[in-house]
Amino acid sequence: MNEAENTLSIVALGGVNEVGKNMYAVQYADDIVVIDCGSKFPDESLLGIDLIIPDITYLQENKEKIRALVVTHGHEDHIGAIPYILKQLKMPIYATRLTLGLIEVKLKEHGLLRETQLITIDSDSSLELGMTRLTFFKTNHSIPDCLGIAFHTPEGTVVHTGDFKFDLTPVNDQYPDIHKMANLGKNGVLALLSESTNAERPGFTPSERFVGEHIEEAFNKAHGKVFISTFASNVHRVQQVVDAAIKTNRKLALLGRSMVNVVSVALELGYLTIPDGMLIDANEVNQMAPERVAILCTGSQGEPMAALSRLSSSKYRQVEIVPGDTVILSSSPIPGNERNVARIIDNLFLLGAKVIYGSGSVTGMHVSGHASQEELKLMLTLMKPKYFIPVHGEYRMLHQHRLLAESVGVEQENIFIVNNGDVVDIHNAVARQTRKIPSGNIFVDGLGIGDVGNIVLRDRKQLSEEGMLIIVIHLSKTEGKIVSGPDTISRGFVHARHSEELLHDVNQLVTTTVHNLEGTKVNQWKVIKKSVKESVGKFLYTETKRRPMIVPIIIEV
Amino acid sequence: MNEAENTLSIVALGGVNEVGKNMYAVQYADDIVVIDCGSKFPDESLLGIDLIIPDITYLQENKEKIRALVVTHGHEDHIGAIPYILKQLKMPIYATRLTLGLIEVKLKEHGLLRETQLITIDSDSSLELGMTRLTFFKTNHSIPDCLGIAFHTPEGTVVHTGDFKFDLTPVNDQYPDIHKMANLGKNGVLALLSESTNAERPGFTPSERFVGEHIEEAFNKAHGKVFISTFASNVHRVQQVVDAAIKTNRKLALLGRSMVNVVSVALELGYLTIPDGMLIDANEVNQMAPERVAILCTGSQGEPMAALSRLSSSKYRQVEIVPGDTVILSSSPIPGNERNVARIIDNLFLLGAKVIYGSGSVTGMHVSGHASQEELKLMLTLMKPKYFIPVHGEYRMLHQHRLLAESVGVEQENIFIVNNGDVVDIHNAVARQTRKIPSGNIFVDGLGIGDVGNIVLRDRKQLSEEGMLIIVIHLSKTEGKIVSGPDTISRGFVHARHSEELLHDVNQLVTTTVHNLEGTKVNQWKVIKKSVKESVGKFLYTETKRRPMIVPIIIEV
Known part of the structure; x- marks a missing residue:
């Protein structure tokens, strides 16, 4: 197989025609680099299933070629499968400090921390993995420390964006490496894999700072306690809640296991700044004047066991919501969660709270972490790829992303909408999508991986x-x-x-x-x-x- | 019980703190009039349940007092429980022609048509039911022939709005009886029950005509076949599809059992005008030039067995969607249906169709049938009720409706947010909410009513x-x-x-x-x-x- 030796292959193991479970691989000759290792939550038809992870048969069959798992950022749909996959296949993991911090929490829970090789990288790193050199560029997203990846191979350069938006006024000065991206494009990108989550959304996603202003305003107006619920991993959002609490002279309590976990990792690694004495324990909330307290909690997606849900049904032991309190949902319900979120809002109103909820663009309390159409076009324009593979999204999103790519000049026949298990082979600068590898959903149910069929x-x-x-x-x-x-x-x-x-x-x-x-x-x-x-x-x-x-x-x- | 004899009681049997299953009763002395008899679809937690209907224990215990079931309009959440309830309790049914036509279809299916007394009314009817006189007023909604009801009792007048919006440029000249409403208010409304479905939505719901213009435009632009999916019961929408097809010289095929049923009832009763020779059979679609055909189908909510779903997965025997066809979703997904609808859109794109989907206010392809905040305030202003009971909606909607009522001058202590089973008693012009009657969800599963606990x-x-x-x-x-x-x-x-x-x-x-x-x-x-x-x-x-x-x-x- 002389030819195969110098073929560049892009393999989709998970994350296309679905939202979640992201996993891709770039292979040149005998070197495979795996990108991300995400999980997905089951829908209601998958009765009793806890989690869905990718099928890695292909990687197991080629395990001697695997050089690394490189992780773009620390969200569940990019790291959630790691402990389950590592039980089947050992790989060294490369990621930024915060991403590794979040991965470590998982590995600890599964007793895998000691045996796993973790290598910290940053956007300036350069990795030689076999015949492929990897460089990185910073992107913005709803979690800090995100990377895009460039694979420099003898056949040409492949770029994977990870999740991104272009926030030009980011919190904590985490600017996207727009000049690096431009430079990659100038030097020639053979193939671009870019995320498609918001490809249906026109315009430009607002800056995270937009939310900060509204949080501060709401904190100012509130007379009683203020509760605010968001994804724990949105560290920039958390920072803005901290800042609003400081400005309005409120102490801050954290409710919910993942909030406490993520904040402690982010604090320890320096991604969050919280003044000494600012954080109080849940037990202390009742001893303080209501207008001196803010409570940051999990459960913005209506998860029945999370803090907000328990607060809304008066089942949180230490803290109570009473008439005059304000509750802010700093989030948008993910499709499928609408009813659970609505139930919580009903209960909060029943408790007499003022509730700020609904579309983030109306309340000002939430912005997306993903690029809208104009930003996707900006990425495509910066990269000027010969070949384009839209990733991360259900078919209609990939389809819309294809139309965007065409609109900025990518040739229609050079755009590949792939399925999980599809391989795009590039040889002598010609791309073909002909091969298929095993792929699919592996169900995690209790302690069993893959035994529910x-x-x-x-x-x-x-x-x-x-x-x-x-x-x-x-x-x-x-x-x-x-x-x-x-x-x-x-x-x-x-x-x-x-x-x-x-x-x-x-x-x-x-x-x-x-x-x-x-x-x-x-x-x-x-x-x-x-x-x-x-x-x-x-x-x-x-x-x-x-x-x-x-x-x-x-x-x- | 001398006092009870001249007490006016408003009873909520279903439809508050929920969307669907509407059923209320107005009782004065020994005369009970029941309003609506709706069903509700179960959420995914109610495994294997087909339908939810109200508990009518109270009505069964007082069956000798029941004078009538009056139905405001023909939607499932107002008529869906009728066949099941009639099996337990006989009542004469009063409704407008179209509403009765749709009820008759149900009664036929359950073999109850012969034994049920059906009385046609219109907005000019006046019914003497014991000591209560009923008059009616026309409202607009997403189905024709809707009524609001005024109960004139010796204690005072109670008004129930049914579902409504204020469409001032309605299709088929079905104007709301705004002068009658004003007159009721002028003469004094003791208590108003008004629907709350859109109480969270600011502004004024656009006219149904807004949709007609966009449908026609899309029909004009389409080169291949045009598929358009909407609720069958939205007869005005159907009329506008017919009109667009006429103007763009297309024949029209109807797909889906409920579409065929409703159109045939509406045609027969004169609520729809379709020229002779306009309708074609599904079998004929393939024999015609694609640009001469439009297909109106069910399944806009992603129902897996409905026409659109089967079309999208190429499982509809007689008709096929091919590249170049246009598919219009003339609807908004009801919360909980988003994922099913998204699956269908994915599949339609995979078939190569142009798909017009997303928010109705962006595509112009859908408007709500329910009053937004300004219209709810208009109804409250017209009626000037002493007491107000927001109905039809989950708690947060009732809560928002309460705030709207307060904003137009209803006294805070005169607003009752009730639960199913609550009774508001009015005696000597003083209202009290103290009593409770049995209420709840009865599950219909297969042929069994209420046997799944x-x-x-x-x-x-x-x-x-x-x-x-x-x-x-x-x-x-x-x-x-x-x-x-x-x-x-x-x-x-x-x-x-x-x-x-x-x-x-x-x-x-x-x-x-x-x-x-x-x-x-x-x-x-x-x-x-x-x-x-x-x-x-x-x-x-x-x-x-x-x-x-x-x-x-x-x-x-």
Whole structure:
């Protein structure tokens, strides 16, 4: 495979045609560099699943070629799968200080910290990994310390943007490396992978500073306690809450495990500045004048176990929301979370709070961390890529991003909308998308990784919607005759009005069904089970229009 | 109870602190008039439930006093429970022609049409129902033929708005009876019940005509086939689609059962005007030039079985979406439906269609049927009620509506935010909210009404998230010793990697557990079951972090 040796391959392992679970790989000759290792939350159809992570069969099959996992930033959709993947495949991890700090928290929880090689990089780093050299550029996003990555290979340069926006007035002076980006474009970018989260959104995403002004104003106006809820990882938002509290002479309490965790990592690493004596314990809130306190909490997405949800239902032991308090939702509900967030707002109003909620652009309390259409065009214009692969997004977002790329001059035939598992091979400056590698969703359920499959999910769905009926039949070993019973046990299925009558009829039917099959051989219990399932299923559907799972159990006596 | 005889009572049976399931009653002395009889769709936590309807215990207990069910309009959240409620309680139904037409379709399906008394009214009707006289006024909404209701009682006048907006340039000249409303207010309204759906939305909801202009423009621009999806019951929207098709010289095909049903009722009753020869069959679409065809279909909320969803996944037999076709979503996703709608848009783009989607105010393809804040203030100003009860909405909407009422001069202490089951009693012009009547959610599941309760739902939830393990134990009748087995059967629960090993360990554990209880009396099998459940449950949680439902079955041998 002489040719393969100098082919540049871009592999999508996760994150296209979906939001979350980001994982890509860039391979040149025998060197594979993995980008990100994210998880995704299941939707309600995936009953009982805790987390979804990428299928890494391809990486396992090529593990001797893997030089590094490079992580662009510390959000769950980029780092959430790391502990699960590391259990299957060891890789050294390269990331910035804050990103590594957040990864360390995870590795500690999974007892993997000691055995994992962690290498701190920054935007000035340059890594030689086999024949590929990596350089980096700073981007803005809703978490500090984000990187874009440039892969310099003999075939040409590939750029992966990570998540970004162009915040030209950023908090903490974390400016995007726009000159570096321009320089990459000037020197020639063979292929660009750019994120598509906000590709449907016209215009330019407002600066994070826009939010700071509104938080301060709300803190000023508030008479009682102020509660503000946001993503813990949005360290710049947290800093602005701290600043508003300082200016309005309020102490700050932190509620929620992830808020406490992230703030402590960010403080320790110097990404947050909080004056001594500013932070108070949740226990101290009640001892202070309400107008001297602000409370920063988790749960802005309506998560039922998070601080805001517990506060809204008066279940937070140390702190109470009372009439006159103000609650600010500094966030936008992620699609699917709307109902949970709405429930919380209802409850907050019931408690008599003033609630500031709704679209961030109206309340001024939230801005997105992702580039809108004009910024995506700016990135494309800076990079002037020959080939373009929109990543991070569902199909309509990738599609809109393609239209944006065309509008700034990328050739239509040079744009690849790929699926997870697709590979774009570039050889002698010609790109082709022909190969596929294994890919997919691995379900994490409890301690099990990948052991819940479609049959289990199908069973769970039926059980959840229709319940089940266990039918125990005692058959004589020799004659196949019913000796006693049958006995029926139902769970999640009843038909209250006539349930006794109904189950009596079921028993009758089972007896008749088995009787008709009398003489069936012992090794053909399967036939009896199938007949019982079918006849009882049909009967119950006619009577109740429900299809409980029917589990016949034959006991040989 | 002399006093009760001339007390005016307003009863909320459904529709407050929720969206949907609207049902209220106005009682004066011994005359009860019921308003609306709506259903609600369950959220994903109500596993396997088809529909939610109001608890009518109060009405059943007072059935000799019920004079009528008066229905304000033909939407599901106002008529959806009628067939289920009629099976428990007979009432004559009063409604306008279109509303009755839609109710008749339901009654036919449930075989109730013959036995039900249906009385057609219009906005000029006046009904004497016992000591209460009912008059009506026209309102605009996203379905024609809507009524507001005035209850003239010796104690004073109660007004229920139904659903409304103030569309001052309505389609089909269905103007709101603004002078009648003003007159009611002039003569004195004791209590107003007004809908709160859009109480969070500032401004004035745009006219339905705004949409018509944009549909026509899109039809003009489209080169291939045009698909447009909307609620079938939005007859004015349908009329505007018809009109746009006429103007752009396209024939119109209707896809989806409810679209065909509603259009046929609306045509028959004269609420729709469609020229002869305009409608074509789905089979004919492929025989025509694409630019001569428009297709009006159901499924704008992403319903998986509706026409648009099937079209988007190329599963609609007679009609296909091909590159160059245009698809218009003339709707806004109802909270909870966003993901399903997004999936469809992804698939439509994959088919190569041009898709017009997103916020109706941006695309011009949808306007709400509900009054925004300025219109709610207009209604309150017209009616000048002494007492105000905001209805139709979750708590935050009722709360915002209260603030609007205060802003136009309703006394704060005269505003009642009630719960389902609350009664507001007015006697000698003084209102009190003290009594409660039975109320709640009745679940419809298959053919069963109200037979699925919390235990069944809890079981379904556990089954759905964790699966189950059936453990069959054969015990000797006399000694309580294990004779054979135990046998374990799992559904929706596995731990693939070690499943055999794991189940082996479970069997061992069961054997030990039962052995330790040896000698337990036959009538105490319960003790054995409980011990097995506990020990196996603990073991599985430690091993797998899952809690499957454990069903021990003891067979006496």
